[in-house]
Amino acid sequence: MSAKTLYDKLWDQHLVKQRDDGTALIYIDRHMLHEVTSPQAFEGLRLAKRKPWRLDANLATADHNVPTTLIERAEGNKGIKDPVSLIQVQTLDDNCLEYGITEFGINDPRQGIVHVIGPEQGATLPGMTVVCGDSHTATHGAFGALAHGIGTSEVEHVLATQCLLTQKMKNMQVRVEGELGLGVTAKDVVLAIIGKIGTAGGTGYAIEFAGSAIESLSMEGRMTVCNMAIEAGARVGMIAVDETTIDYIGNRPYAPTAEQWEAAVADWRNLVSDPDAEFDKIVTLDADEIEPQVSWGTSPEMVTGISGQVPDPEAALDETIKRSHVRALEYMGLQPNQKITDIQLDKVFIGSCTNSRIEDLREAAKVAKGKKVASNIQLAMVVPGSGLVKRQAEEEGLDKIFIEAGFEWREPGCSMCLAMNADKLGAGEHCASTSNRNFEGRQGYGGRTHLVSPAMAAAAAIAGHFVDVRSLPANDANHAQEA
Amino acid sequence: MKKFERFEGVVAPLDRANVDTDLIIPKQFLKSIKRTGFGVNLFDELRYLDEGQPGQDCSNRPLNPDFVLNQPRYQNAEILLTRRNFGCGSSREHAPWALEDFGFKVVIAPSFADIFYNNAFKNGLLLVRLEEDEIERLFQETEEREGYALDVDLENQRIITPRGEILEFDVDEFRKHCLLEGLDDIGITLQDDAVIRQFEQQHREQRPWLFR
Numbered sequence: 001m002s003a004k005t006l007y008d009k010l011w012d013q014h015l016v017k018q019r020d021d022g023t024a025l026i027y028i029d030r031h032m033l034h035e036v037t038s039p040q041a042f043e044g045l046r047l048a049k050r051k052p053w054r055l056d057a058n059l060a061t062a063d064h065n066v067p068t069t070l071i072e073r074a075e076g077n078k079g080i081k082d083p084v085s086l087i088q089v090q091t092l093d094d095n096c097l098e099y100g101i102t103e104f105g106i107n108d109p110r111q112g113i114v115h116v117i118g119p120e121q122g123a124t125l126p127g128m129t130v131v132c133g134d135s136h137t138a139t140h141g142a143f144g145a146l147a148h149g150i151g152t153s154e155v156e157h158v159l160a161t162q163c164l165l166t167q168k169m170k171n172m173q174v175r176v177e178g179e180l181g182l183g184v185t186a187k188d189v190v191l192a193i194i195g196k197i198g199t200a201g202g203t204g205y206a207i208e209f210a211g212s213a214i215e216s217l218s219m220e221g222r223m224t225v226c227n228m229a230i231e232a233g234a235r236v237g238m239i240a241v242d243e244t245t246i247d248y249i250g251n252r253p254y255a256p257t258a259e260q261w262e263a264a265v266a267d268w269r270n271l272v273s274d275p276d277a278e279f280d281k282i283v284t285l286d287a288d289e290i291e292p293q294v295s296w297g298t299s300p301e302m303v304t305g306i307s308g309q310v311p312d313p314e315a316a317l318d319e320t321i322k323r324s325h326v327r328a329l330e331y332m333g334l335q336p337n338q339k340i341t342d343i344q345l346d347k348v349f350i351g352s353c354t355n356s357r358i359e360d361l362r363e364a365a366k367v368a369k370g371k372k373v374a375s376n377i378q379l380a381m382v383v384p385g386s387g388l389v390k391r392q393a394e395e396e397g398l399d400k401i402f403i404e405a406g407f408e409w410r411e412p413g414c415s416m417c418l419a420m421n422a423d424k425l426g427a428g429e430h431c432a433s434t435s436n437r438n439f440e441g442r443q444g445y446g447g448r449t450h451l452v453s454p455a456m457a458a459a460a461a462i463a464g465h466f467v468d469v470r471s472l473p474a475n476d477a478n479h480a481q482e483a
Numbered sequence: 484m485k486k487f488e489r490f491e492g493v494v495a496p497l498d499r500a501n502v503d504t505d506l507i508i509p510k511q512f513l514k515s516i517k518r519t520g521f522g523v524n525l526f527d528e529l530r531y532l533d534e535g536q537p538g539q540d541c542s543n544r545p546l547n548p549d550f551v552l553n554q555p556r557y558q559n560a561e562i563l564l565t566r567r568n569f570g571c572g573s574s575r576e577h578a579p580w581a582l583e584d585f586g587f588k589v590v591i592a593p594s595f596a597d598i599f600y601n602n603a604f605k606n607g608l609l610l611v612r613l614e615e616d617e618i619e620r621l622f623q624e625t626e627e628r629e630g631y632a633l634d635v636d637l638e639n640q641r642i643i644t645p646r647g648e649i650l651e652f653d654v655d656e657f658r659k660h661c662l663l664e665g666l667d668d669i670g671i672t673l674q675d676d677a678v679i680r681q682f683e684q685q686h687r688e689q690r691p692w693l694f695r
Contacts, residue, residue, distance in 0.1 A: 014686075016675070016678060016679055017675055017678050017682075019657070021655065021656040021657040021660070022655055022656065022657065023655070023657045025679070027679070027683065027686060029693045036513050036514075036575075037575065037576065039516035040516065040517065040576075043516070043517075043518075048669070054683075056694065056695065065514065082514075084514040084515070084537050084538065087514075088514050088516060091516050125692065125693065127693070128693060134573075134574055135573050135574040135598055137574075149574040149598055150574060150598070150601075151574050151575075151576040151598060151601060151605065152576040152602075153576060153602065153606065154601065154602075156669065157668055157669050160669050160672075160673070161669060161673060161679060162679060162683065163679055165668055165672060166601075167655070199501060199571055200567065200568040200571065200594060200596070203568070203594065203596060204597065230572075230598075233568070233571065233596060233597070234597075235598055254695060255692075256692035256695070260692045263692070264690075264692045267690065299501050299503075320500045320566060321500075323499075324500055324501065327499075418505075418510050418573075419510060420510050420511070420513065420514065437503075437505070437572060437573075439503045439506065439572060440506060440528060441505060441506070441509055441528050442505050442510075445509075445528065445534040446534075
């Protein structure tokens with residue numbers, strides 16, 4: 001039998017039918033649902049008089065539209081002031097009730113961002129196929145799962161058939177070798193990867209992240225890396241199973257127990273690429289060379305190290321790139337060759353499916369501890385990824401650190417990552433954000449997003465502009481990644 | 484889904500690479516629970532000079548006169564010509580819904596993002612990949628001649644320019660078949676319902692921990 005990549009193995013284990021026309025049906029083990037991309041899918045089922053194929057494969061929560069202040073959340077759905085958002089959240093509740101799908105409603109302590117709650121509940125397991133109507137579903141690939149972001153028509157297809165109609169992708173391996181410097185986190189690694197291969201570099205590929213620097217990451221860090229595979233153009237990002245993976249899963253509510261646990265773990269240990277497996281493309285990065293990253297433009301590939309500067313469009317490789325750089329600088333209100341550390345900020349957002357897990361909050365809190373948010377920062381907010389992350393952070397006293405430093409401590413949701421609720425940037429405002437996309441208008445009309453790690457966002461909040469988290473005195477940032 | 488038939492349509496050039504789905508349809512419009520009505524907000528931030536709100540009457544909003552779709556010569560465009568990596572970013576199917584609702588039937592670019600590519604075909608929107616130099620030529624010709632239209636022949640996988648030049652393109656058999664016949668994926672998949680059930684049973688026996 002020929003050597004296989006992790007992706008090949010997961011594909012083979014779920015292949016229901018290969019068709020002559022090149023398409024294939026693959027079986028879906030876990031389907032996560034949220035309020036924005038599901039209503040039209042349920043409507044489609046209803047119109048065609050179809051029923052969900054297997055109820056227990058589905059898990060739903062409302063995350064994109066939910067308000068994040070305590071006052072609003074105390075009222076449940078009634079606290080959603082925007083009537084259009086309310087209809088969407090209510091529609092998810094109604095659909096889940098009608099069809100019998102498990103939903104963590106707005107006031108359930110387990111509610112949160114879908115890509116945080118799946119792993120947190122053990123509902124995401126190694127060897128699973130996981131889909132969700134959200135491009136950041138690649139997050140779940142951190143567990144050695146095959147996780148795809150899908151569109152609404154595919155949501156309906158998965159509900160009705162438990163299968164995804166797809167085509168096999170090509171295999172890419174991104175190796176990050178060596179040791180990450182102090183203050184350099186998973187977020188910096190993935191931004192550096194995107195900076196290197198570009199936002200279309202992974203198009204058509206399933207990316208496996210590997211190498212000693214990836215292996216050294218916690219599950220939270222691995223989720224951050226896989227989360228942004230789509231920002232490199234790849235629908236799928238994944239990391240092989242090891243002890244770190246297995247340790248994380250044990251005792252979670254949906255995880256197997258007793259004899260099934262033993263059998264599952266034995267099976268999961270095979271979820272690695274064979275040593276002589278062939279990849280269609282291999283990209284290698286040297287971990288020592290990665291410094292804390294900051295995006296300066298309107299695409300995640302427009303990123304550089306904290307010691308760098310905004311590029312000069314005149315130096316661009318081709319005319320298309322030059323034009324997009326000119327447009328990006330104009331939108332962002334930045335000058336060619338401006339130092340990254342000279343970018344003044346107005347808001348800071350710590351949260352999103354990329355960076356809202358407990359480790360992210362710990363890293364940010366270490367930097368913020370005993371400090372004050374700079375006077376030019378109008379709003380610095382921390383939005384935990386789930387009710388359970390929030391509870392744990394409070395047990396560790398992280399909320400007090402943030403509040404004393406002048407951050408707002410919010411309720412879980414997608415929040416200002418995409419500004420579908422009231423949390424948004426005003427026109428022209430610069431934001432240090434731990435989210436995943438710096439597209440025009442993403443965080444609010446005319447808003448200017450800079451993507452960074454949680455530690456870098458916290459440091460920027462304290463300084464009022466970007467600073468190198470590695471240059472801060474000991475006992476805070478330099479220990480950030482040890483958490 | 485409507486059958487995709489051969490047609491001749493006016494081309495609108497959107498000279499921009501990496502057009503993301505947030506740009507195609509900004510997030511405030513994703514709150515709808517319907518599939519239709521997104522056309523008036525297609526490229527909202529480029530098209531209008533103010534910030535759009537869902538449910539708003541767009542007829543009195545200030546238009547950006549520089550934006551291509553606001554120029555009279557492109558009013559009835561059915562083909563969008565654009566640059567590489569079109570549709571990157573979010574999985575929102577509202578992006579192809581908005582393009583279609585506006586009246587586009589075809590988007591031509593050197594490359595497309597994966598999820599957008601899937602979503603478009605599932606809604607009857609044809610995406611055509613051409614070489615960079617062919618795209619460059621089409622941009623020039625569109626610019627030069629008002630009312631520039633292309634003949635799109637999916638059956639034979641070719642586009643014919645007004646000068647009679649034939650540009651061939653690739654599309655996979657299944658997607659082409661579904662578009663030409665206006666077929667719904669789910670119905671096709673459910674013909675294999677017994678195969679899925681058999682696979683599921685075996686999968687459950689082998690890995691029971693996946694079923695809880």
